Amino acid sequence: MSDRLRVFKTYKLYVGGKFPRSESGRVYEVTDAKGKWLANAPLSSRKDARDAVVAARKAFGGWSGATAYNRGQILYRIAEMLEGRREQFVSEVADAEGLSKSKAAAQVDAAIDRWVWYAGWSDKIAQVAGGANPVAGPYFNLSTPEPTGVVAVLAPQESSFLGLVSVIAPAIVTGNTVVVVASERAPLPALSLGEVLATSDLPGGVVNVLSGRTAEIAGPLAAHQDVNAIDLAGVSGDAEEATALETAAADNLKRTLRPQAVDWSADPGTGRMLAFLETKTVWHPMGV
Amino acid sequence: MATDKQIFEYAPAPESRAVVDIAPSYGLFIDGEFAEAADGKVFKTVSPANEEVLSEVAQAGAADVERAVKAARKAFEKWSALPGAERAKYLFRIARIIQERSRELAVLESLDNGKPIKESRDADLPLVAAHFFYYAGWADKLGHAGLGPDPRPLGVAGQVIPWNFPLLMLAWKIAPALACGNTVVLKPAETTPLSALFFADICRQAGLPKGVVNILTGDGSTGAELVAHPDVNKVAFTGSTEVGKAIARTVAGTDKKLTLELGGKAANIVFDDAPIDQAVEGIVNGIFFNQGHVCCAGSRLLVQESVQDEVLDALKRRMATLRVGDPLDKNTDIGAINSAEQLARIKELAAAGEAEGAERWAPACELPGEGYWFAPTLFTGVTQAHRIAREEIFGPVLSVLTFRTPEEAVAKANNTPYGLSAGIWTEKGSRSLWMAGKLRAGVVWSNTFNKFDPASPFGGYKESGFGREGGRHGLEAYLNV
Numbered sequence: 001m002s003d004r005l006r007v008f009k010t011y012k013l014y015v016g017g018k019f020p021r022s023e024s025g026r027v028y029e030v031t032d033a034k035g036k037w038l039a040n041a042p043l044s045s046r047k048d049a050r051d052a053v054v055a056a057r058k059a060f061g062g063w064s065g066a067t068a069y070n071r072g073q074i075l076y077r078i079a080e081m082l083e084g085r086r087e088q089f090v091s092e093v094a095d096a097e098g099l100s101k102s103k104a105a106a107q108v109d110a111a112i113d114r115w116v117w118y119a120g121w122s123d124k125i126a127q128v129a130g131g132a133n134p135v136a137g138p139y140f141n142l143s144t145p146e147p148t149g150v151v152a153v154l155a156p157q158e159s160s161f162l163g164l165v166s167v168i169a170p171a172i173v174t175g176n177t178v179v180v181v182a183s184e185r186a187p188l189p190a191l192s193l194g195e196v197l198a199t200s201d202l203p204g205g206v207v208n209v210l211s212g213r214t215a216e217i218a219g220p221l222a223a224h225q226d227v228n229a230i231d232l233a234g235v236s237g238d239a240e241e242a243t244a245l246e247t248a249a250a251d252n253l254k255r256t257l258r259p260q261a262v263d264w265s266a267d268p269g270t271g272r273m274l275a276f277l278e279t280k281t282v283w284h285p286m287g288v
Numbered sequence: 289m290a291t292d293k294q295i296f297e298y299a300p301a302p303e304s305r306a307v308v309d310i311a312p313s314y315g316l317f318i319d320g321e322f323a324e325a326a327d328g329k330v331f332k333t334v335s336p337a338n339e340e341v342l343s344e345v346a347q348a349g350a351a352d353v354e355r356a357v358k359a360a361r362k363a364f365e366k367w368s369a370l371p372g373a374e375r376a377k378y379l380f381r382i383a384r385i386i387q388e389r390s391r392e393l394a395v396l397e398s399l400d401n402g403k404p405i406k407e408s409r410d411a412d413l414p415l416v417a418a419h420f421f422y423y424a425g426w427a428d429k430l431g432h433a434g435l436g437p438d439p440r441p442l443g444v445a446g447q448v449i450p451w452n453f454p455l456l457m458l459a460w461k462i463a464p465a466l467a468c469g470n471t472v473v474l475k476p477a478e479t480t481p482l483s484a485l486f487f488a489d490i491c492r493q494a495g496l497p498k499g500v501v502n503i504l505t506g507d508g509s510t511g512a513e514l515v516a517h518p519d520v521n522k523v524a525f526t527g528s529t530e531v532g533k534a535i536a537r538t539v540a541g542t543d544k545k546l547t548l549e550l551g552g553k554a555a556n557i558v559f560d561d562a563p564i565d566q567a568v569e570g571i572v573n574g575i576f577f578n579q580g581h582v583c584c585a586g587s588r589l590l591v592q593e594s595v596q597d598e599v600l601d602a603l604k605r606r607m608a609t610l611r612v613g614d615p616l617d618k619n620t621d622i623g624a625i626n627s628a629e630q631l632a633r634i635k636e637l638a639a640a641g642e643a644e645g646a647e648r649w650a651p652a653c654e655l656p657g658e659g660y661w662f663a664p665t666l667f668t669g670v671t672q673a674h675r676i677a678r679e680e681i682f683g684p685v686l687s688v689l690t691f692r693t694p695e696e697a698v699a700k701a702n703n704t705p706y707g708l709s710a711g712i713w714t715e716k717g718s719r720s721l722w723m724a725g726k727l728r729a730g731v732v733w734s735n736t737f738n739k740f741d742p743a744s745p746f747g748g749y750k751e752s753g754f755g756r757e758g759g760r761h762g763l764e765a766y767l768n769v
Contacts, residue, residue: 120425127760140721286721288694
């Protein structure tokens, strides 16, 4: 063992392609599963959440307007970049979730493969979820899925990395932009993911990562009038809390994905993509 | 004319050949290794731009086909049993390596095929990589393709491809086959074997298991051996309708699944309300892209009588600016005709056009002294009975016919045994969609032409073949559903 003193990393938020500290100046202590100090993570405020929504909205036009092929290549690039930093994430996930190195590695490998799985969906979801409609008249009629807009995501509390990736990727692959609230107890893999996203050709603002008290940030996001949808996967607290957030989300009819028991290592299917898509149907007459 | 003086002269701007290293000879790629043909036969591949010998490649015979099919069969067991996500990752690797090596492959393709570097660099290679990228993503999503709950691979695919888009046709064949869990034996065209052999090296770099992809170079006899081999489960062919029919006869009575992408004689239909400048660009692109060596080329221009003069004047002006010459020059629009044999066929049909009474026109155009060249040419006064209106020329020759009503345009457009593609130029959307509904063609372009995308199915009606390549539909050709 070397005597060299290790350089600690300052964990920061990832908002609009930049790495700010919380505007509140607050941090909270993050420990490993055994209670050993790991880092001081930013304790995001409501203002941080609002800033993140602004960044996500700003990025939406460009990201949703990019070709599906382009988005697919960028998601694949994220997988490539993660593969290169695999060891770092294995170590962070092991610390965060109290897993052995091999179990943590399985989580990280599955997360990398999940990016690849969703990368492949970018130019296929419209072929599976859309199509020509044989209406009874001389009309060309075609339905295509389109992204709903800015999606607020409460990342799963227990699965700090595989769960996180499993909720971000399906939202952004179709062209949505995301504000994600990291696992409250284990936010470090999420904050490190921001560093990977920043170097994967993903435009700034497409994914914005906040850490802090989920209960403190979730309310403002659920009530935010410029958020189009919310994924309550990682809602903290009980069913009442989820109901309160869903009620707040109803104010501008956010598409709401309720919390449910999910095996993050299982085949994810298409549900999380479809939850954040609109269907647009175009009619056009046919005739000389 | 004053307009002629506005055409700039260009200094030569050749793409460097140094980026590609062609070996003096290549063997067959079987079971992950290069090997000579069993009987030692070889043939030369030349650059059609100057007849320079580029390399010597093996001529595969029956014994080599046997060995390649055996290798593919052996590899099939493990390859088809791999989780789809793992097959996907191999294909993603291949897509990325093609992107990395795309300049090298573009130069190689232009050397061996004669197509302008502008096209190999900006059309062929990006589409090749995109095709692998697209089908990579399907490998672990086959259950979502709407082709039944448990789609299964077919086994060993025997694939025979043409010389007009050598690497792109390889991608159209190999990417979906592998994604669906099949293994392949592919025969590139006799005159353009090199990019397929370079692809073998890409398979090596990607760590693809041995035997999953086998490449057999050779002539038509090699292709015939391959499609007739009893242990081949799937035959995919792109090429002439004549050979396609022969293959259909060969596989008759077997369990082999067959898809054919054959010839065409596409109508490019211009209405009087069309944006003329755009239409002219589309006509030029439709017939002169890739020297007209395109099965879906818009080789019959159907122009509404009232705008005939306007369209033809603009078209001739545009044709006079086309630059014919060195395929490696970045300013070249039209490269070399792929082979002496093809050049002879084009010349024969053009002569028939004149003999049958059509009026021939070509811009003044200096052709290089060596190699195979044909100036962009159009025929007016063509009738439906003329050979140049009925037969696929597969060269830079446009036959112009006229029509008065949309119904007449449809009747003329459909008056062909082919049915691969069609183009419609009109500002009126409802008419465009009405026409699209009436045309017996697998791909219809409206106010555009020769657009390709891996997500979009491609393939013909009638004697242009059957089955589709590309898109979700392209999976069906390689699955037992």
